[in-house]
Amino acid sequence: MADRRAGLCRAQFYANRRRHDHSQADRRRRPVIPGLIRPPVDDTAAPSSSRLLERERRRAERRRLLASGPLSPCIAVCRLDEATGFCEGCFRTMDEIRDWIIMLPDERHAVLQRLAERRGGTR
Numbered sequence: 001m002a003d004r005r006a007g008l009c010r011a012q013f014y015a016n017r018r019r020h021d022h023s024q025a026d027r028r029r030r031p032v033i034p035g036l037i038r039p040p041v042d043d044t045a046a047p048s049s050s051r052l053l054e055r056e057r058r059r060a061e062r063r064r065l066l067a068s069g070p071l072s073p074c075i076a077v078c079r080l081d082e083a084t085g086f087c088e089g090c091f092r093t094m095d096e097i098r099d100w101i102i103m104l105p106d107e108r109h110a111v112l113q114r115l116a117e118r119r120g121g122t123r
Contacts, residue, residue, distance in 0.1 A: 069105030
């Protein structure tokens with residue numbers, strides 16, 4: 001290496017070297033951790049396009065069904081009454097509030113009927 005440096009000034013010597021060449025040397029030094037490399041994908045097990053279309057159709061139907069129900073009774077007064085466990089604004093329980101977005105329209109109507117009974121009993 002001293003022979004190579006003899007004819008070049010320091011700036012030229014380092015300018016001729018490749019910067020950040022980590023291609024092969026670093027790969028050899030990196031430890032191999034089992035389980036981090038994904039197994040090869042088996043293309044023969046990929047779902048067919050008809051199955052994908054059917055799945056997408058079912059998802060769209062479910063989204064349409066969920067969107068068709070009654071609107072949320074929330075009035076943005078979100079405080080739970082510790083004595084009853086009901087929201088002070090809409091009179092729903094924590095479970096009803098959480099599950100509202102995934103309830104079917106019939107389930108939502110049932111919750112709304114219970115809310116009317118709760119409001120009548122507390123007012």
